[in-house]
Every structure is written in structure tokens, then in C-alpha cells.
Amino acid sequence: MSDDIYDPDFVAGVFDRCSGAYRNWSAVASFGIIRSWRRACINGLNLPAETTAIGVDLMAGTGEAWPHLFARFPLVQNITAIDISPGMHRQAIDRLHKDREDRITHLCSNMLETNLPSDSAEFAISTFGLKTFNAQQHAVFAAQLKRILKPGAPFSLIEATDPIGWSFRPLYRFYLDGVLPQVERFFLNGAQDFTMIGAYTRNFGTGRTVLLALRSVGLSVDVKYFVGGSAVRFSGFKPK
Numbered sequence: 568m569s570d571d572i573y574d575p576d577f578v579a580g581v582f583d584r585c586s587g588a589y590r591n592w593s594a595v596a597s598f599g600i601i602r603s604w605r606r607a608c609i610n611g612l613n614l615p616a617e618t619t620a621i622g623v624d625l626m627a628g629t630g631e632a633w634p635h636l637f638a639r640f641p642l643v644q645n646i647t648a649i650d651i652s653p654g655m656h657r658q659a660i661d662r663l664h665k666d667r668e669d670r671i672t673h674l675c676s677n678m679l680e681t682n683l684p685s686d687s688a689e690f691a692i693s694t695f696g697l698k699t700f701n702a703q704q705h706a707v708f709a710a711q712l713k714r715i716l717k718p719g720a721p722f723s724l725i726e727a728t729d730p731i732g733w734s735f736r737p738l739y740r741f742y743l744d745g746v747l748p749q750v751e752r753f754f755l756n757g758a759q760d761f762t763m764i765g766a767y768t769r770n771f772g773t774g775r776t777v778l779l780a781l782r783s784v785g786l787s788v789d790v791k792y793f794v795g796g797s798a799v800r801f802s803g804f805k806p807k
């Protein structure tokens with residue numbers, strides 16, 4: 568196996584191994600804040616409450632964003648959930664979302680290579696799926712996002728960042744780089760997969776390469792930072 572942490576096979580392996588514990592781990596390790604950030608992602612979608620749109624959830628994982636999406640937009644017809652990890656899809660289907668099965672289309676595929684039809688999605692969301700891409704992959708991601716969206720369709724993406732300049736950053740880094748790896752080793756039989764989040768967020772920085780990539784393909788983008796800059800939301804639309 569590759570030791571390039573941005574190799575899609577490597578990333579799929581990390582999330583396959585995490586998938587069983589992912590939901591609880593992400594809630595507990597973030598002290599629940601991750602839920603409000605997923606909600607903030609949905610709030611960034613500029614759609615009417617009664618929309619019946621058909622959209623995509625990019626790097627959807629176990630579908631943690633869907634309860635927030637359906638709470639705000641109850642009539643959304645269908646979401647295509649793209650994720651590269653079969654384990655994450657299985658968790659979504661088996662444990663969480665049986666009652667909305669008919670409104671989710673699962674696509675186990677690499678987002679950077681997906682051949683979803685052009686101009687087909689009436690919205691796109693992504694929660695915490697950008698940090699496992701490097702700058703070059705952000706450019707491919709942005710081109711794919713633009714290609715898939717219908718002209719005029721909105722998108723909202725949220726990701727955890729490295730809060731450079733925040734006074735609590737040393738504490739935050741100590742937690743990500745020092746505490747979480749020990750907790751994972753202890754509770755998950757020596758596993759070191761969730762620990763990768765430390766390296767991914769450090770390399771992701773403030774998300775500047777995503778912003779540049781989205782703008783350079785011609786998407787209209789607003790940026791909002793949360794909690795001292797420890798998460799960033801990119802929301803906007805594909806111009807008509």
C-alpha cells in the first residue's frame with residue numbers, strides 16, 4: 568500500500584478501518600461541535616425551504632449531514648452520496664438511514680474521477696471531505712464540482728482547519744496531535760487512523776488552496792470561519 572497520505576486507496580483504507588466507530592468518534596472527539604458545523608454547512612445552501620431539488624453529498628461518509636439537510640429542506644427528493652470507502656457506505660445503509668433509503672443514491676467512487684453527468688446537481692454539499700485532498704486534488708475537485716452543478720445551483724462545503732493565529736491554537740494542536748492519538752490507541756486496540764486527522768488538518772491549513780481552486784474554475788464563493796478559525800465554510804453557486 569502507498570504511504571502517500573493523499574493516495575485515494577490509502578484514504579479509502581483509513582476510512583474503511585474507521586467506519587464502524589466513525590459516527591461516535593467524530594461526535595465525542597469534537598465535543599459535539601461537529602454537529603453544529605454540519606448544520607452550518609446546510610445553512611450555507613441558498614435554497615428555499617420547500618425545495619424539491621436533487622443534489623449530491625460529496626465525500627458523504629456515513630451520511631451525518633443528511634438529518635440536518637432533511638430538517639431544513641424536508642422535500643429534497645434525492646441525494647447522490649459519493650464516497651470512496653465501501654465501509655462508510657455500509658455504515659450509512661445499515662445503521663443510520665434505513666428510513667430514508669429511497670431518497671439516497673449511493674455511489675462508491677472516487678470524487679476526483681466520477682463521471683456523474685454534467686450540469687445535473689441542483690445543489691452540492693460536503694462536510695469534512697476536503698482535508699484528505701492536496702492542493703492539486705483541490706483543483707480537480709473544484710473542476711468536478713463546477714462540472715456536476717447545474718448553472719445557478721448552490722453549494723456549501725465545510726472543513727476543519729488549522730486555526731493559525733488563534734490564541735487557543737497551541738491547546739487545540741496539543742489535543743489533536745497529542746491527546747487524540749493516545750485515546751485512539753487505548754480505546755481502539757492500538758489503531759492510528761483517526762490520528763491522521765492531525766496531519767490532514769495541519770496540511771490543509773486555512774483552506775486557501777480550496778478557495779483558490781473554486782474561484783479559478785469560476786464558481787462564486789463566500790468564505791466564513793468558525794470558532795477562532797478551526798473550521799471554514801465555502802458557500803456559493805455556479806454562475807448561469
Ligand SMILES: C[S@@+](CC[C@H](N)C(=O)[O-])C[C@H]1O[C@@H](n2cnc3c(N)ncnc32)[C@H](O)[C@@H]1O
Nearest residue numbers: 582626627628631650651652655677678694696
Ligand atoms: C472525514 S469523512 C467525512 C464524512 C461525512 N461527510 C461527515 O460529515 O462525517 C471524509 C470522507 O471522505 C471520503 N473520501 C476521501 N477521499 C475521497 C475521494 N477521493 N472520493 C470520494 N470520497 C472520498 C472518505 O472515505 C470519508 O468517508
